Amino acid sequence: MSEKAKFRSEAELCATFISQLPEGWTAYPETAGFDILLSRDADGAQVGIEAKLVLNAKVIEQAVPHDNWWHADGEQPDFRAALVPWGCAGGLSGVCGLLGITVIQMASKELYQSWYEGSRRKMRPELPKVGMSTWEERDWRDWCPAKRCTLPDYIPDVTAGASAPVQLSDWKIRAIKLVVLLDRRGYVTRADFKHLQLDPGRWIYSGRWLVHGAVKGQFVRCNETPDFRTQHPVNFEQIAADFEKWSPVQIRADHLATPEHQERML
Known part of the structure; x- marks a missing residue:
């Protein structure tokens, strides 16, 4: 051989x-x-x-x-x-x-x-x-690590060994959750950032990924909002399906999107 x-x-x-x-x-x-x-x-x-x-x-x-x-x-x-x-x-x-x-x-x-x-x-x-x-x-040396690598909650739907690899990091998973919440409710608040342990500055200040909504304290989509659905089509749907597991308790009873946002969820 x-x-x-x-x-x-x-x-x-x-x-x-x-x-x-x-x-x-x-x-x-x-x-x-x-x-x-x-x-x-x-x-x-x-x-x-x-x-x-x-x-x-x-x-x-x-x-x-x-x-x-x-x-x-x-x-x-x-x-x-x-x-x-x-x-x-x-x-x-x-x-x-x-x-x-x-x-x-x-x-x-x-x-x-x-x-x-x-x-x-x-x-x-x-x-x-x-x-x-x-x-x-x-053939195999056991390195006996003190701690093993943390595995993501979802198997990344990315290409292994790509020249410009895309990663499904812990931050990316939390960011996708925020976008799922945004699509379902139509807006997010600072409380949602806190719940998901995301820094709002990257979204509403330096990155300007969201803009102020009609109601004070609410942030809505804009042209700069990241398109995580296209980047991670499989993982996005998996995370959305687990909405009841990770979403804030106070909004689970009324998490269905308003009619104007139903099309985005399809």
Whole structure:
């Protein structure tokens, strides 16, 4: 198996990898500073992955932790890996081994189908299992983090490995909630910013994403209001569906939009 897999971009490489994940793993694209953050369903163990079309110093630098020693108790994944096409690991794979970075080689569909059925492998090495054997530990170094990376409440509907990645950050989720509330009620107030733990300054002062409404203390849409629905179509609908879980208690009884705002919700 000395052939090389070919992918047009890191995004295609990541998409192929995610599509071939074994059962028991959940992929979070563009999360916690990684192209892909994997979470093992059985125990929550995490693998932080950076992808490149060839194993080079850049991807190794991205995969290693950057925090200084006084941040050693910060959030980190259990395992770290560099994802490259099959046959593109090169001599730097040995350096990665010394650094505790696993090199995952991913086969393309064309390369996989060209192999004899008995020798086919989608990726190597396999992802770490619960209670790894001594042999499996050769491929994966457990970094034993003090705290694992915080996972978003929703799996980001973004492209992993994109050249200009869009992230579903915690701030973005809270901002989407504000826009959902704005669409349902027609306006938001400072109390809504406080409830969602958002700084109103970015919205009504420096950013001017909202403007004053007809009633004092109310803020409404304008041409500069961010279009999070287009940016995150799946996550936007998921967050909107959970309205009763996160919305302010005092407005849940009358959260239905007025007729002039019904069209925006559709």
